[in-house]
Amino acid sequence: MDGARAMSKRYLVTGGAGFIGSNYVNRLLARGEDVVVFDNLSRSGAQRNLEWLRGKHGKDSFQLITADVRDAQALQQAAADRDVIVHLAAQVAVTTSVTNPREDFEINALGTFNMLEAARASGKFPAVVYASTNKVYGGMEEVTVVEEETRYRYADFPFGISEAQPLDFHSPYGCSKGCGDQYVRDYHRIYDLPTVVMRQSCIYGPRQFGVEDQGWLAWFVIAALTGKPISIYGDGKQVRDVLYVEDLLDAYDAALSHLNRSAGQVFNVGGGADNVISVWKEFQPMLEQAVGHAVPVALGDWRPGDQRIYVSDIRKAEHVLGWQPRYGVRAGLRELFEWVKANREMFA
Secondary structure, three states: HHHHHHHOOOOEEEEEOOOHHHHHHHHHHOOEEEEEEEOOOOOOOOHHHHHHHHHHHHOOOOOOEOOOOHHHHHHHHOOOOEEEEEOOOOOOHHHHHOOOOHHHHHHHHHHHHHHHHHHHHHHOOOOOEEEEEEHHHOOOOOOOOOEEEOEEEOOOOOOOOOOOOOOOOOOOHHHHHHHHHHHHHHHHHHHHHEEEEEOOOEEEEEOOOEEEEEEEEEHHHHHHOOOOEEEEEEEOOEEEEEEEEHHHHHHHHHHHOOOOHHOOEEEEOOOOOOOOEEEOOOHHHHHHHHHHOOOEEEEEEOOOOOOOOEOOOHHHHHHHOOOOOOOOOEEEEEEEEHHHOHHHHHHO
């Protein structure tokens, strides 16, 4: 074994065949880390992501455990010798959580608890990074919002919403992810596990097999290039801060590299105030310019709990981790568009 490999860390990536997971596994393998991918392969695109990883790094470059985070014993075995656990496995759609709240709870809340117990049982005090969500802040109805021609903006939060915003779980998804969020935080306080919570905003980029209910930027690009129908709910002025996936992975690495400062902490991680876009009024002309033709849409009523605006205040991550996004909105969207265009046959 060469010196670099001998010094590698042992990672467990739950949900490692998903969008964020496969991109992170690719990064870890490229630098010689020892990686176990734990995934039930239920997500669209999971098998394709595994094929891509094996094509780039070799069929034996990582260990695959095909199992579910609801299986506590399987997780405990997977975590037994790991130095780092990156917990990305989740039920990710608000709409699905409303139609099947029990499954949502079992995957997100119980699954995260199982992961933490597996980390604790290992006795190795592995570092844990948990992918949480801005949905833990709920609808934020008390925050004053101003309507402009193409977007909404906060009246009083020019930098966005900080980690000091009160938690107000809204929807079963918000409750289940928020439950995991708080468990991860408390396992540092009670058991001294070096855990980090990342409250993520809209993440986008290559290998994102977006659908209408989740991954809206990728879904709009996929639909526009393949002629699938697009529905816009509300007035299309809803604003989100968007973060390119490689920037998110930089944040993971920064947190793990500075555990003396990040352990036990919660970070809002998104594009921040410099990387915002309204979901249709501002994205439509960019998308139509990219595809070279008009993109028709169907209009629908507002969906329950849909925030008119969410923007992450990312100054804590900048200050504590020395991290900030490198990709602007247009540059990141160009990367996403080119990937979808080059792999159009996967979405037929």
